[in-house]
Amino acid sequence: MKTKTISAVARKEYYHLIRDFRSLYLAFAIPVILILLFGYALSLDVDNIRVAVVDYDRTDLSRDFLNSLSSSPYFLITGHLRDLESVSTELDYGRITLAIVIPPGWTGMIRSDKIAPLQIILDGSDPNFSNIARTYITAFVDRYNNRLFEDYLNRHTLGKIKPPLEGRIRVWFNEDLESRNFIIPGIIAIIIMIVGAILTSLVIAREFENGTMETIRSLPITASELLLGKSIPYFFIGLTDVLIAVLMSQILFGVVMKSSFLFMILASSLYLMVALALGLLISSVTKSQLIANQGAILLTYLPSLLLSDFIFPVTNMPKILQILTYLVPATYYVDILRGVYLKNLGFSEMWPNYAVLAVMVLMLMSLNIVTLRKEGL
Amino acid sequence: MTPSGDNVIYAENLTKTFGAFTAVDHISFSVSRGEIFGFLGSNGSGKSTTIRMLCGILMPTSGYGCVAGHDIATEPELIKKSIGYMSQKFSLYGELTPYENLRFFLGIYKVPARQWEGRIRKAIEMTHLSEIKNRLTKDLSQGWKQRLALASSLLHEPEILFLDEPTSGVDPVTRRHFWNFIGHLSRNGMTVFVTTHYMDEARNCDRLVMLNKGKTVISGSPSQIIGSTCPDRPNADLNDAFISIMS
Structure with a gap:
């Protein structure tokens, strides 16, 4: 050569x-x-999930629930709707991915220590995205549940009881994911x-x-x-x-x-x-x-x-x-x-x-x- | 015939087949130093195949060939260094200027860089290319391109020059210049092997071989060939000889 x-x-x-x-x-x-x-x-990051809410309950507690939802960076409340019909229209046109319906008498059920259902509707047409959205909303409901639970324990002067496990997650390599x-x-x-x-x-x-x-x-x-x-x-x-x-x-x-x-x-x-x-x-x-x-x-x-x-x-x-x-x-x-x-x-x-x-x-x-x-x- | 010191090209029973088709069929000839040797034949008679075997581009199927002292089957690389080859189809780089084309060849032939300017100047003067040396090659006329191809095949000062139908598509005046130039090269000791199907041009050769369907039909000097094919016609030319052989 x-x-x-x-x-x-x-x-x-x-x-x-x-x-x-x-x-x-x-x-x-x-x-x-x-x-x-x-x-x-x-x-591939999921944030600003567009959410519509229907609040049939209209109490301080339901408003507090929705406020803490909108303060999360993962969710963006795009509208407070009047009924389920408009929810399905919003979903049809793809303007929202997630809808939350708070039924009437919701706060009453919580106060009387009954299980209070919360309707969550998720658009599953993009399975990857909706899977992540589901994880986020589940985690959010869990966290809110914990807060209500702590309130309950405090009300019954059992405030010292804490859940035994606490996972401490630290992300390596790509810290911000x-x-x-x-x-x-x-x-x-x-x-x-x-x-x-x-x-x-x-x-x-x-x-x-x-x-x-x-x-x-x-x-x-x-x-x-x-x-x-x-x-x-x-x-x-x-x-x-x-x-x-x-x-x-x-x-x-x-x-x-x-x-x-x-x-x-x-x-x-x-x-x-x-x-x-x-x-x-x-x-x-x-x-x-x-x-x-x-x-x-x-x-x-x-x-x-x-x-x-x-x-x-x-x-x-x-x-x-x-x-x-x-x-x-x-x-x-x-x-x-x-x-x-x-x-x-x-x-x-x-x-x-x-x-x-x-x-x-x-x-x-x-x-x-x-x-x-x-x-x- | 055996390869001797004077035979710079020597072929014995050279044969090339492509599948069932025999392009060149047991051809034997020899060319001595300084000769202008013509290879005549119609299209498809095996001229280009023979020239490509002699230049070390194509491996013969059988037979022996020797060019500039090197075996064509085993030493094609050494042959390529000592010959110049101008193919039938124009094959220089159109996007390069003549000057850049020439530099490319000098580099490939490993000519020492300090000789480059001198060689290029000489090639450009010899072939009168000076006025076009900085235009793009693809924009040149056919005659210029032909001259440039000739110049680039001479840059490394080869012993033997192979020209495959060098004058096809060139006007008569340029063709005349071209043959004068080949005569000049031959007088300076270069061996020139040329194929053509223009019979008037073939007169300029010292010796000729006529091919038909891959076989040698006749060989000798132009006057010998005319004399032996048309003995009763004193005014006959190579054209008449060719027609009488083929018919």
Whole structure:
């Protein structure tokens, strides 16, 4: 392998790149758009659950119950309705997720130590969201119950009795349980994979389509020199995209790395090489820029999104899909990034993931060399 | 025939099959240093397949070939270093300027960087490319492109130049210049192997091989070929010879 040959190819590839603005736009627009879209639109946090209330009781106690509900950050009371009919209209139009109906005589029942029912209606069409809403409202009712219970004990001068158990919860790693901290590493993984693979998916196919592959074949250049030379400019573009993504997540979303930036860049470089090698392979197998481009999107975007533990937990998947996730490079990279962003983990804990990515690079590059040799290189 | 010091290209029973189709069928010939050697034949007669085997691009199915002292089956990399090849279809980079294309080839051929400017200047002067060296290659006319392709195949000062139908789609004046230039190269010791289907051009060759369906039909100098195919017609040219052989 000669550096002069490699740099001649890299220089030529650089000229292609700066004269074809479409691929440059692609290279820098994709990260910005994806970060903005996923960062702002995709939030798995549930707050401001819209609630409508019907208060048939209209006492101090029912008003107090509703006041403490509205003072919780998780609930937003959007309206005090007159009857059940309007509740069902509100639910139909999706203006509320939750409705609470306080029946007449509610306070009376509490005062006479009877069980006082409270009707809670939940829109279950988004099961994920309504599950969380159910947990929140259950916890809220429990807490209010405890307060009433303490009042009861106090009234009967039994105030010293306390419930025996008290769970003290302390959250580690993502102390505020912000889903953004969890999502950002996944977005970075998707961005690098897409940009890397899409850009390189064009570069070998272009030689075939323009007939310049015949020139390449007649030159004293080896397959590995060609592949390396073609990768270099895209490697630097990919690294720039990593920096853009890191800066945007820090400035816009306040997501900050806990571990060293060096581990992040090392992992990103390896992962980027996987993406570049995959794009090159797709390119030389399809020999068509159009097909290669579509193939690259299909083979990188979907698996990285669905099978990388990014949004969809791998542990909930059927066995066969769980096995497939081991083949997806993003699985290992997302894991490293979560370690870097959330847990202050470094190379000593994460080295197996780095090793898997390195093996993937070597395997894909070998496949690339074999494919190009068959083409007469 | 055996490969000798003077035979820079030597082929013995060279054969290439693609599945059931035999593109080149037991061809044997040799070319000595400084010769302009012409490969004639209609489209699909096996000219390009032969040239691609000799350039180390295509592996022969059977037979032996030797170019610039290197075996075409085992040392294609060494052959590629000592030859220049201009393919039938224009295949330089359209998005690059002629100057950038030339630099690309210099880098690939590992020419020392301090010689680059000199080589480029020489190539541009030789092929009169100076006025277009900074335009994009894709915007050039066919004649310019052809000259640029020739210039880039000569940059590394090869021993042997392979030209696959170099003048297709070029106007007669440019074609005349082109052949004058090839004559100049040959007088300076370069071996030129050229395929064509223009019979008037073939006269410029020292020796010719005519191919049909992958087989050698006749070989010799242009006058030998005319003499042996049309013995009773003193005014016959290569065109007549070709027609009488094919019919």
